[in-house]
Amino acid sequence: MASEAFDGSIRGNERFRVAFYNVENLFDYFDDSTTLDDEFLPFGGNHWTKARYQEKQQKLAKTIIAMGGWEAPELIGFCEVENRYVLITLTQFTPLKAAGYEIIHQDSKDSRGIDVAAIYRPDKFELLDYHYYQLKFPFDTASRTRDILHIIGKLPNQDTLHYFVNHWPSKFGGEFETQPKRMFAAEFIRHKADSIMQVQPNANIIITGDFNDEPYEESMVDGLKVQTELDQVQPTDLFNMMYPIRYLTGTHSFENEWGILDQFVVNGNLLDNKRTTFIKNKTAQIFDMSYLIMEGATGATRPFRTYQGPAYIGGYSDHLPVIMDLVLRNND
Numbered sequence: 001m002a003s004e005a006f007d008g009s010i011r012g013n014e015r016f017r018v019a020f021y022n023v024e025n026l027f028d029y030f031d032d033s034t035t036l037d038d039e040f041l042p043f044g045g046n047h048w049t050k051a052r053y054q055e056k057q058q059k060l061a062k063t064i065i066a067m068g069g070w071e072a073p074e075l076i077g078f079c080e081v082e083n084r085y086v087l088i089t090l091t092q093f094t095p096l097k098a099a100g101y102e103i104i105h106q107d108s109k110d111s112r113g114i115d116v117a118a119i120y121r122p123d124k125f126e127l128l129d130y131h132y133y134q135l136k137f138p139f140d141t142a143s144r145t146r147d148i149l150h151i152i153g154k155l156p157n158q159d160t161l162h163y164f165v166n167h168w169p170s171k172f173g174g175e176f177e178t179q180p181k182r183m184f185a186a187e188f189i190r191h192k193a194d195s196i197m198q199v200q201p202n203a204n205i206i207i208t209g210d211f212n213d214e215p216y217e218e219s220m221v222d223g224l225k226v227q228t229e230l231d232q233v234q235p236t237d238l239f240n241m242m243y244p245i246r247y248l249t250g251t252h253s254f255e256n257e258w259g260i261l262d263q264f265v266v267n268g269n270l271l272d273n274k275r276t277t278f279i280k281n282k283t284a285q286i287f288d289m290s291y292l293i294m295e296g297a298t299g300a301t302r303p304f305r306t307y308q309g310p311a312y313i314g315g316y317s318d319h320l321p322v323i324m325d326l327v328l329r330n331n332d
Contacts, residue, residue: 006285007325008069013156015280016124016326018163019067019076019287020208020262022252022319023060024306025114027082028089029053046307052314056306057086059316061094067287067323072099074124075153077165079146079210080114083107091119104151106132109144116149116165116209125161126154133192137184145169145181148189157328159204159277162196164189166209168219182213186223190238193267197236204277204326207238207265210319214259215246224265230282235268241284241324251286251320253302260286262322270326280325287321 011017029048067073081087084105091101104127105117120127132147149165166189169181189207196203213219220240221228227237230244241264250258264284269275271282294304294315304315 006069006287010070011074011325013124014328016075016155016328017068017073017323018206018208018264018326019064019073019321019323020078020165020210020264021060021064021067021076021321022079022167022210022262022317024080024317024319026056026060026078026080026086026090027053028086046310047312052306052312053089055314056316057090057094060090061096063287063289063292063316063321064096065099066289067321068099072096072101072121073323075118075120075151075161075163077116077118077149077163077208079116079165079167081105081117082113083115084117087117087119102127104130104149106147106149108132108147109134110146111144114146114167116146116167118149118151118163118165120151120153124156128152128154128160133188135181135185135188137181139180139184143169143181148185150192155277155326155328157276157330159328159331160200161277161326162193162203162205164192164205164207164209166207166211168209168212170212179218182211182219183223186219190224193238194236197267201235202269202275203267204270205238205267206270206324208263208322210261211263212261214261215240215243215263220263220265226265227268230271233268233271235272237268238265239268239271240265241279242322249286249288251303251322252318253300256296256298256300256302258302262286262319264322264324273327276329276331278327280327284322284324287323292316292320 101119131150146167151163251262305318
């Protein structure tokens with residue numbers, strides 16, 4: 001596991017840090033009769049108590065603060081949050097309170113009740129609008145999955161940013177059987193990006209999330225129709241920032257193999273450093289601080305998660321966060 005040197009310096013109005021974090025089953029400890037949350041109750045299978053909940057919240061807050069360096073990240077997408085309450089607790093009853101985060105959240109139709117959401121700093125990001133898109137699979141109309149969150153906001157240099165937060169259907173039930181759903185999600189989001197760029201050729205678009213596919217898999221390459229060569233990217237192309245490091249590192253470990261499920265896909269405008277908003281060094285980073293990683297019995301490393309099977313081990317998440325910096329120039 002290796003990443004470039006972490007930049008913890010103050011960003012001011014010259015840079016803007018975006019992040020994404022799968023926070024692994026961030027459930028409260030109350031029963032919600034409308035969702036399948038029974039295992040995350042004090043008397044449920046995981047013995048999920050108020051004390052464990054509060055400890056997880058403090059650990060997530062510590063990680064988010066560390067992700068920012070000298071100032072908290074400006075915009076963070078999340079997946080696997082149960083409801084607005086867990087985000088209120090996270091932003092109001094931990095050291096994150098000092099950052100003054102605002103919340104974007106809506107309950108989805110997901111059977112387990114887990115949602116995508118975001119928090120942002122209103123001092124650095126002016127929220128203009130947001131939409132939740134419900135994925136309805138024509139080939140499996142009974143299926144319920146997470147919505148896609150589309151955030152539109154203004155950066156400190158007055159440029160507009162479109163930020164999409166995703167949590168695509170998992171491979172649970174078989175990779176082959178579930179692949180059409182991820183392909184459908186990919187084609188849906190590509191259509192949204194194309195629609196924006198048709199109306200706004202100068203748009204800045206970031207598509208992030210836990211895609212449950214690797215950067216080299218079909219949904220991420222063919223479904224999103226990404227350009228895979230950085231030096232060939234045109235303004236209206238999409239490029240996966242994790243594609244160049246696809247075999248080198250990871251955000252998640254399955255059967256002792258690291259893989260990158262958490263990614264940033266951007267449009268070509270953001271890779272043009274002559275523009276007023278562009279990606280610093282044309283790179284994204286996996287936030288792989290040592291305290292977020294543990295060593296298993298075999299010596300293999302993996303993210304330090306909250307539960308290992310049924311056993312509570314009191315970690316952070318089974319995914320590592322990803323971060324990326326935008327360089328901002330004034331529109332003079």
